Amino acid sequence: xxxxxxxxxxxxxxxxxxxxxxxxxxxxxxxxxxxxxxxxxxxxxxxxxxxxxxxxxxxxxxxxxxxxxxxxxxxxxxxxxxxxxxxxxxxxxxxxxxxxxxxxxxxxxxxxxxxxxxxxxxxxxxxxxxxxxxxxxxxxxxxxxxxxxxxxxxxxxxxxxxxxxxxxxxxxxxxxxxxxxxxxxxxxxxxxxxxxxxxxxxxxxxxxxxxxxxxx
Amino acid sequence: xxxxxxxxxxxxxxxxxxxxxxxxxxxxxxxxxxxxxxxxxxxxxxxxxxxxxxxxxxxxxxxxxxxxxxxxxxxxxxxxxxxxxxxxxxxxxxxxxxxxxxxxxxxxxxxxxxxxxxx
Numbered sequence: 003x004x005x006x007x008x009x010x011x012x013x014x015x016x017x018x019x020x021x022x023x024x025x026x027x028x029x030x031x032x033x034x035x036x037x038x039x040x041x042x043x044x045x046x047x048x049x050x051x052x053x054x055x056x057x058x059x060x061x062x063x064x065x066x067x068x069x070x071x072x073x074x075x076x077x078x079x080x081x082x083x084x085x086x087x088x089x090x091x092x093x094x095x096x097x098x099x100x101x102x103x104x105x106x107x108x109x110x111x112x113x114x115x116x117x118x119x120x121x122x123x124x125x126x127x128x129x130x131x132x133x134x135x136x137x138x139x140x141x142x143x144x145x146x147x148x149x150x151x152x153x154x155x156x157x158x159x160x161x162x163x164x165x166x167x168x169x170x171x172x173x174x175x176x177x178x179x180x181x182x183x184x185x186x187x188x189x190x191x192x193x194x195x196x197x198x199x200x201x202x203x204x205x206x207x208x209x210x211x212x213x214x215x216x217x218x
Numbered sequence: 219x220x221x222x223x224x225x226x227x228x229x230x231x232x233x234x235x236x237x238x239x240x241x242x243x244x245x246x247x248x249x250x251x252x253x254x255x256x257x258x259x260x261x262x263x264x265x266x267x268x269x270x271x272x273x274x275x276x277x278x279x280x281x282x283x284x285x286x287x288x289x290x291x292x293x294x295x296x297x298x299x300x301x302x303x304x305x306x307x308x309x310x311x312x313x314x315x316x317x318x319x320x321x322x323x324x325x326x327x328x329x330x331x332x333x334x335x336x337x
Contacts, residue, residue, distance in 0.1 A: 117287045128286065130262035132315035161251045165220075168245035169260055196262035196315015197286075 113172045114198075116150070118181075122210050125180060125202040132196035133169075139193065141200060143186045148200065149177045182208035220248065220255060220278075220321075221298040240291030242284055254322040255303070261293055262286075262315040271310050271319065276300070278308070280317070302327035 119126040131139065133154055140151040156171035158164055183205035191200045247258040261269070264282040272279045278297045284290060299305070299321070307322040 115286075115289075117289070119287055130286065130315070132260040132262040134314065159249060159251075159256065162249035162256060163251065165248040165250055165255075167247050169247050169258060193314075195265055196260070 113174055114150075114152075114176075116176065116178070118178070120181065124204060125182070125184060127178070127198075127200040127202065129198040129200075130196065131193070131198050134193065134196070134198075136193050139191075139198060141189075141191045141198075143184065143189045143200075143202065145183050145186060145205065146180050147177060148180055148202070149175065150198075151175045184208075220257075220300065220303070222296065242289070242291055242293050244293045244295060246295060252323075252328060254307075254320060257297070257317075257319040257321070259295060259317045259319075260315065261312070261317050264293065264312065264315060264317075266312045269310075269312055269317070271308075273299075273305055273308060275305065278319075280319075 114129045114131045116127060116129045119128075127148060129150060131152065131154070133156075134152060138152050138154065140149075142149040142151070151174070153173045154171055156169060180202065184202040185205050188203045189200065191198065193199075244259045244261055246260075247256075249256040249258070259280065261282055263284065263286060269282045270280070272281075276298050278299050280293070280295045280297075282293045284293050302323055304322045304324045307320075309320045311318045311320075
């Protein structure tokens with residue numbers, strides 16, 4: 003499929019000239035690539051990327067994220083300027099959602115999302131691993147490196163057909179160099195509600211110390 | 219039969235007076251089978267008591283707080299259910315941060331297999 007020229011555009015119909023495109027923001031290559039990777043599996047998407055202005059979309063219109071015009075039309079007593087303001091907000095949201103929701107991509111190594119906190123005596127690593135059982139995860143720690151390995155299966159349930167597929171199967175290995183040495187013997191890992199929490203107590207030499215000031 | 223809605227009109231009114239909480243769009247799978255639909259969403263860190271699934275015909279809204287470090291806000295996803303769904307049978311299950319919502323089709327729209335009889 004070829005990159006469309008102005009699929010983010012919104013066509014405002016005018017009586018004589020046929021129409022004017024008030025947003026001609028062309029998605030850049032990065033956006034387009036992500037979009038294509040994400041939706042390439044859905045055959046009906048090929049015809050019109052976002053289906054904003056097009057009436058030709060058959061299936062996607064039932065699942066359309068971007069019902070901007072419908073929502074604007076439903077708005078009561080909107081002045082043209084307010085409507086444009088809304089439109090701008092919707093466009094921002096659209097890009098924002100698109101960026102965010104396309105973030106966990108298969109094979110990009112960005113999954114799972116991981117955060118690290120320094121609580122003082124320990125480091126706290128949290129990884130978002132929805133749908134993973136403890137046995138599907140492997141956590142390895144040495145003095146200064148943490149490695150997470152795992153796999154998430156994702157099969158279409160028997161007898162079901164797919165309308166939308168944003169969740170994926172993942173096989174991942176992520177390694178982190180830790181900001182301080184840790185006591186590998188004392189590391190604890192726990193999984194709860196799809197969040198893996200790893201508590202890594204710092205090694206003695208890295209523990210924060212209070213220095214007492216003596217008077218002479 | 220299920221379309222997706224963006225920010226609803228109620229939250230739009232609020233948006234004008236105060237900045238809305240940061241909104242996260244959880245990835246969602248939607249499946250169909252002859253008897254109904256299945257919606258599966260990743261909601262890591264969400265507990266059942268914090269999850270809100272509201273059906274306000276025709277809209278089904280799924281919202282839950284998200285409180286990860288640096289990622290706090292709300293998970294939000296809205297769907298518009300068509301008339302072909304039996305609202306009384308909506309069932310949801312949250313397990314290991316994965317939400318499954320089962321929707322049954324009403325009898326009128328289920329596809330039926332017609333058997334051809336030999337004369």
